[in-house]
Amino acid sequence: MDVFLGSEEYIEMGGLVSPVFLFRAKRAGGNSIEELFSTIVGGLNNPAKVVNIPHVGASFKALFKNIIFGKRLKGQVFHITGDVQYMALGTGRNTVLTVHDVGSALQGNVLKWFLIKLLWFWLPSLIVRKITVISEFSKGELLEIIPWARHKVQVIPNPVDxxxxxxxxxxxxxxxxxxxxxxxxxxxxxxxxxxxxxxxxxxxxxxxxxxxxxxxxxxxxxxxxxxxxxxxxxxxxxxxxxxxxxxxxxxxxxxxxxxxxxxxxxxxxxxxxxxxxxxxxxxxxxxxxxxxxxxxxxxxxxxxxxxxxxxxxxxxxxxxxxFKLANIVAQYEAVYEEVYNGKA
The missing domain is CATH 3.40.50.2000 (Glycogen Phosphorylase B;)
Known part of the structure; x- marks a missing residue:
């Protein structure tokens, strides 16, 4: 799971893309996203690397430090697995972003709504090559917020192991x-x-x-x-x-x-x-x-x-x-190839 390949090794292995998965900072409880994508990582034919971002929370200080951390990472394709969409400001264009839902994020006062839309949805949608969502329902919700990114959004359901x-x-x-x-x-x-x-x-x-x-x-x-x-x-x-x-x-x-x-x-x-x-x-x-x-x-x-x-x-x-794992993994692997080759 921790193997990482450079571009020359990618060619030698016949075109296998080595994604770098970005998980939220480690915390007690509430690790459903990490559990889900650990299953996907384990099912990949491609070597992969998993990285937990270092700082918990959504303070400006934590966001800034995490984005700087993301800028220093090296990889062929990054996959932001959920909840920390703002990390796209660090990982850049060769990024796959998974959005699990919209409703749970857009809560609080008007200022918070604006900042969440800006840093979690608007800016990331302009940066990344591909956005995956877990249902057609989630896709519909997301496109109400980022209608300009319709061509980037693809439904890939969650897998069951x-x-x-x-x-x-x-x-x-x-x-x-x-x-x-x-x-x-x-x-x-x-x-x-x-x-x-x-x-x-x-x-x-x-x-x-x-x-x-x-x-x-x-x-x-x-x-x-x-x-x-x-x-x-x-x-x-x-x-x-x-x-x-x-x-x-x-x-x-x-x-x-x-x-x-x-x-x-x-x-x-x-x-x-x-x-x-x-x-x-x-x-x-x-x-x-x-x-x-x-x-x-x-x-x-x-x-x-x-x-x-x-x-x-x-x-x-x-x-x-x-929703079997092999079916879902194959869809993600195809997305990684598209992003790496600039086709997405």
């Missing part, structure tokens, strides 16, 4: 168990809990619970286990020990839990908004995330009808084929 998921054998729990992934506002945990009130189910919840969420769980008398700062392998183990993924999010740039659950082999309920219908297709039950009744009815449909659960699992297995 199917072989890694297959290590985990399904273990149907004694009590019907729902897996709920994420506790941030867009994950819609409160309405999901409300929808489950009075049902004989158990919950596996991933993410730190707020006081409001804890109080709601206590008031509904639902039994649950809460998991915080667990490894990706532990997350996959939770899929295998759950009966159903209930992912009624209000906003996702992609929605990785959908295909992770399907790769493990459990049925999925997800939302009919944002990117989730695109990712799930007809392989999941789609609900209005703001309609408590719809969420409840969907859970009862799967819980009380084993044949429906089996149907969703079978469709999920078919759906996940679109």
């Amino acid at each position: 199917y072989e890694r998921c297959m290590i985990y054998t399904r273990q149907e729990p004694t009590k019907f168990t729902l897996l709920l992934v994420g506790t941030k506002p867009n994950k819609n945990l409160e309405k999901t809990i409300e929808a489950l009130k009075g049902l004989d189910v158990h919950l596996n919840i991933i993410g730190s619970l707020t006081e409001v969420q804890q109080s709601l769980l206590t008031a509904t008398h639902l039994t649950f286990d809460n998991y915080v700062n667990i490894s990706y392998d532990e997350v996959l183990g939770l899929y295998a020990r759950s009966s159903l993924l209930c992912f009624a999010s209000t906003y996702e740039g992609f929605g990785m839990p959908i295909i992770e659950a399907q790769a493990i082999g459990i049925p999925v309920i997800t939302s009919n908004v944002a990117s989730m219908p695109e990712v799930a297709g007809d392989s999941a039950i789609l609900v209005d995330p703001l309609n408590v009744g719809e969420i409840r009815e969907a859970v009862l449909l799967v819980k009380n009808n084993p044949s429906k659960a089996q149907e969703l699992v079978a469709k999920g297995r078919v759906n996940v084929e679109r």
Whole structure:
């Protein structure tokens, strides 16, 4: 993973581009982007190098130091993997930039909005050769901000490491168990809990619970286990020990839990908004995330009808084929070749 090739070695190896992946500064928790692209790096036929930028945060001091750090890096093609798009000001034109979503970035007051648009979207879009997004939904959102860069933007979905998921054998729990992934506002945990009130189910919840969420769980008398700062392998183990993924999010740039659950082999309920219908297709039950009744009815449909659960699992297995690692890696490798050869 840490091998780096110069231009002469590139020629000797028959044209394999050696990308340099830029990750965010290392931090505790919240490493989903790094987990995702570590999988992609591991699947590449090309040698690659991974670099974590040195400074955490979005202060002007941190941004300036990180950009200077980027200017000093040497490589054939740089890939800014997400969240730190401003690094394009350091890496320059031979750069691939991945944007995961737009909505979560554009928050705060008017001044913050302007600075985020300028440093995270406008300027990087003028510099880099290629921008990848993880869904058609994300592409549509992004082009509202940088319409002039339409020719640079390409959809490459997130991959699922199917072989890694297959290590985990399904273990149907004694009590019907729902897996709920994420506790941030867009994950819609409160309405999901409300929808489950009075049902004989158990919950596996991933993410730190707020006081409001804890109080709601206590008031509904639902039994649950809460998991915080667990490894990706532990997350996959939770899929295998759950009966159903209930992912009624209000906003996702992609929605990785959908295909992770399907790769493990459990049925999925997800939302009919944002990117989730695109990712799930007809392989999941789609609900209005703001309609408590719809969420409840969907859970009862799967819980009380084993044949429906089996149907969703079978469709999920078919759906996940679109997102297998080898397919996604091949698309990125083609992009690196285009950028290196100045064709993008």
